[in-house]
Amino acid sequence: MLDQTSQWYKLQYPECFVNEEQRMMQKVFADFTDREIMPVRDKLDDDVTHEEIITPILKKLQVDLGCQKNAIPKDYGGNQLPLVACALKQEQIGRGDYGISMHSACTEWGWVPVMLAYLSPPPTGKAWAKAVLDEFAPRFVGNELRVACVNMSETESACDIENPLNESRTVGVRAKLEGNEWVINGNKFWASNAGIADLNCVVCNMDPRQGIDAFTLIYVPEPLPGVSHGKFEVKCGMQSDRNTSTYFDNVRVPREWGIQGPEAWAIFQNTLAAPMPLNSAHAVGILQGAFDTLLEYTGQRVAGGKPINQHLSAAAILGEMASVITVGRAAFLELAHEYDHMDIYGPWDSVSMVAKGHAVHVFTTGKLPELILKGMELMGSYGYVRENHYEKYYRDAAVAKLVLGGVQLGYFATCRQFYDLDYSSFGPGKLQKPA
Numbered sequence: 197m198l199d200q201t202s203q204w205y206k207l208q209y210p211e212c213f214v215n216e217e218q219r220m221m222q223k224v225f226a227d228f229t230d231r232e233i234m235p236v237r238d239k240l241d242d243d244v245t246h247e248e249i250i251t252p253i254l255k256k257l258q259v260d261l262g263c264q265k266n267a268i269p270k271d272y273g274g275n276q277l278p279l280v281a282c283a284l285k286q287e288q289i290g291r292g293d294y295g296i297s298m299h300s301a302c303t304e305w306g307w308v309p310v311m312l313a314y315l316s317p318p319p320t321g322k323a324w325a326k327a328v329l330d331e332f333a334p335r336f337v338g339n340e341l342r343v344a345c346v347n348m349s350e351t352e353s354a355c356d357i358e359n360p361l362n363e364s365r366t367v368g369v370r371a372k373l374e375g376n377e378w379v380i381n382g383n384k385f386w387a388s389n390a391g392i393a394d395l396n397c398v399v400c401n402m403d404p405r406q407g408i409d410a411f412t413l414i415y416v417p418e419p420l421p422g423v424s425h426g427k428f429e430v431k432c433g434m435q436s437d438r439n440t441s442t443y444f445d446n447v448r449v450p451r452e453w454g455i456q457g458p459e460a461w462a463i464f465q466n467t468l469a470a471p472m473p474l475n476s477a478h479a480v481g482i483l484q485g486a487f488d489t490l491l492e493y494t495g496q497r498v499a500g501g502k503p504i505n506q507h508l509s510a511a512a513i514l515g516e517m518a519s520v521i522t523v524g525r526a527a528f529l530e531l532a533h534e535y536d537h538m539d540i541y542g543p544w545d546s547v548s549m550v551a552k553g554h555a556v557h558v559f560t561t562g563k564l565p566e567l568i569l570k571g572m573e574l575m576g577s578y579g580y581v582r583e584n585h586y587e588k589y590y591r592d593a594a595v596a597k598l599v600l601g602g603v604q605l606g607y608f609a610t611c612r613q614f615y616d617l618d619y620s621s622f623g624p625g626k627l628q629k630p631a
């Protein structure tokens with residue numbers, strides 16, 4: 197239970213980063229997690245169809261608590277939440293289940309491109325955002341569960357698409373304009389919420405030879421003729437988060453739902469930066485969930501004649517976990533605060549902000565798996581059994597550091613702050629640029 201009156205809480209979530217309204221929201225999500233997710237967290241990965249446990253929880257979170265409109269502008273009935281509030285939410289939900297948290301975060305992410313364009317000055321982006329919001333926002337602010345998706349990754353190239361040095365030349369999904377319509381062809385893979393999304397933001401390129409000039413972002417609703425999916429991936433964990441392929445076969449949408457060229461590219465780069473504080477918050481939430489489980493177990497279980505947590509070897513592991521939680525939390529809160537004050541700290545897609553975002557992200561997500569595995573030693577065989585709640589965090593931890601380009605791409609982006617590192621996919625001994 198989150199005790200907002202304790203001194204430890206105040207030190208962990210300082211007033212300079214978290215205001216009163218955000219604190220109230222955090223409490224709502226903490227209580228939601230304790231009430232709705234914790235009692236069933238060991239059963240979520242067995243709910244293969246999602247009908248029994250997962251979808252009812254998502255309805256409560258996304259519709260009743262209004263999270264599916266978190267990234268929709270207030271002008272359209274949305275919550276337009278700052279990133280600090282979103283990060284606090286992700287930490288609390290992630291403490292219970294990373295999959296549910298990822299589902300919710302990715303619906304927000306699906307709206308980030310238009311939210312950014314709507315709130316920025318350039319008129320082309322604003323007109324695009326308005327067209328998309330006019331058409332689709334009303335569906336997301338109602339009482340039905342709605343799902344959004346950023347459909348970017350492809351089988352041949354996922355990191356390569358997220359790698360800004362490639363200037364979108366590896367994007368395989370093609371868009372072309374025919375009269376007043378976009379026609380889309382190609383395949384996507386891996387996106388969270390794919391296959392259940394009502395709305396996809398699809399990353400395309402009109403002509404990879406032209407790179408950024410031909411880069412295109414197009415919103416595609418579902419169901420729609422020509423859009424189909426593969427089977428849902430069976431993963432190590434994270435059952436509540438759906439991932440599958442999306443096939444686009446001569447899919448047609450109105451011209452005003454797409455935006456192309458450098459403006460679209462800038463929106464995409466900012467969209468790629470947005471999850472850095474949020475997935476870092478997930479990582480801290482996962483670690484907190486594992487730590488709480490471990491603290492309780494090691495305080496009760498006696499081995500070697502005393503409670504396990506009284507052995508110094510165990511205390512060293514618990515202390516290390518608490519230390520990484522403290523530093524990770526401070527880092528994601530500071531980062532989210534900086535994102536929320538672009539006027540002071542600069543745009544999200546600047547070299548320095550991208551470096552900072554990745555630096556925080558690779559630290560928090562990279563530390564997770566080894567620490568949680570170390571902690572499992574303290575539970576002995578009990579840590580490996582589903583109903584004791586620990587092994588779930590171990591499985592969730594493994595994937596947190598694979599998303600968003602993974603740890604390697606994150607380090608490369610961080611280095612760009614200090615020197616001109618070339619990690620593009622093109623050049624001698626690598627791919628040839630499309631000719």
Ligand SMILES: Cc1cc2nc3c(=O)[nH]c(=O)nc-3n(C[C@H](O)[C@H](O)[C@H](O)COP(=O)(O)OP(=O)(O)OC[C@H]3O[C@@H](n4cnc5c(N)ncnc54)[C@H](O)[C@@H]3O)c2cc1C
Nearest residue numbers: 346347348349354355386387388599600601602604605619
């Ligand atoms: C649970 C989950 C949710 C996801 N959600 C989404 C989503 O919502 N939308 C979406 O579009 N995608 C999503 N993805 C895909 C995700 O973004 C990619 O999986 C991720 O970027 C890694 O791509 P990949 O798995 O194809 O690895 P690859 O691209 O094959 O990369 C493999 C390895 O190579 C490293 N690498 C990359 N570039 C370089 C380089 N230049 N030099 C050296 N090494 C390099 C990487 O760091 C990685 O370690 C999701 C994936 C998962 C597992």
